[in-house]
Amino acid sequence: MDIDFNLLKENFRLRNIEVQCFDTFEEIKTHILSIIPNNSPIGIGHSTTLQNINMTLSLLARGNIVYDKELSKGKEEKQAMKKKALIADWYITGSNAISIDGRIVNIDHSGNRVAAITFGPDKVIIVVGKNKIVNTLEEAIKRVKNVACPLNARRAGLNPPCVTFNKCVDRVSMDRVCNTLSIIEGQSEVGRIKLFIANEDAGY
Numbered sequence: 001m002d003i004d005f006n007l008l009k010e011n012f013r014l015r016n017i018e019v020q021c022f023d024t025f026e027e028i029k030t031h032i033l034s035i036i037p038n039n040s041p042i043g044i045g046h047s048t049t050l051q052n053i054n055m056t057l058s059l060l061a062r063g064n065i066v067y068d069k070e071l072s073k074g075k076e077e078k079q080a081m082k083k084k085a086l087i088a089d090w091y092i093t094g095s096n097a098i099s100i101d102g103r104i105v106n107i108d109h110s111g112n113r114v115a116a117i118t119f120g121p122d123k124v125i126i127v128v129g130k131n132k133i134v135n136t137l138e139e140a141i142k143r144v145k146n147v148a149c150p151l152n153a154r155r156a157g158l159n160p161p162c163v164t165f166n167k168c169v170d171r172v173s174m175d176r177v178c179n180t181l182s183i184i185e186g187q188s189e190v191g192r193i194k195l196f197i198a199n200e201d202a203g204y
C-alpha cells in the first residue's frame with residue numbers, strides 16, 4: 001500500500017498527536033533514549049515490537065525505573081506492575097492499527113494498555129511499523145479484529161473463535177481477547193501522545 005506520510009502527519013497534527021517517521025526501529029529506540037530522562041519512571045505496554053528492540057532492558061540498563069508486566073514473577077506482581085505503569089511519567093507501547101485519517105485503534109484483553117494510553121502518564125510514546133497503517137478508521141477496526149486478535153490470542157494461549165476461523169466471528173467466548181476496543185480520536189493536550197513510525201514491519 002502506498003502511504004502518504006505527509007497526509008498522515010497532518011491528520012494527526014490536527015488531532016494534537018505528534019508523528020515522527022524513522023527508517024528503522026533501532027533509530028526509534030535511540031531517539032526514545034535521547035528524549036526520556038534517565039531518572040523518569042516508565043510504564044511499558046505489552047508489545048512484540050518493543051520486545052524485539054529490547055526497549056525495557058535498555059531503559060533498565062541506564063537506570064530508569066521500568067514498570068513492565070513481563071518483568072513480574074507471579075500474578076499479583078503482574079497486576080501491581082500494570083497499576084504502577086498507569087501513573088508513570090512516561091508510557092511506551094505499540095499499537096494494533098493506525099489510520100491515515102488520524103485514529104489509533106487498539107484491542108486489549110485486561111484493559112491496562114488502553115487505560116494508560118488514554119489517561120495517566122504525562123507522555124505516551126506509541127511505536128509502530130508501517131504494517132500497522134491503514135487508510136480509515138473502518139479499516140483499522142477490521143485489521144484489529146481480523147489480524148491482531150487471532151495472532152494475539154495464539155500468543156497468549158487463548159482460543160477465541162478468531163483463532164479457528166482466522167477472522168472475527170463475534171461470538172461470546174470466555175477467551176475473548178478484545179474485551180476492550182479503543183479508538184483514540186485525538187488529544188486535549190498537544191504532544192502528550194507521540195507516534196513514532198518505522199519504515200519496517202513488526203508485530204501485529
Ligand code: SF4
Pocket residue numbers: 145146149150160161162163167168169170171173175176177178
Ligand atoms: S470478538 Fe472474539 S472472535 Fe472476534 S476478534 Fe474478538 S476475540 Fe476474536
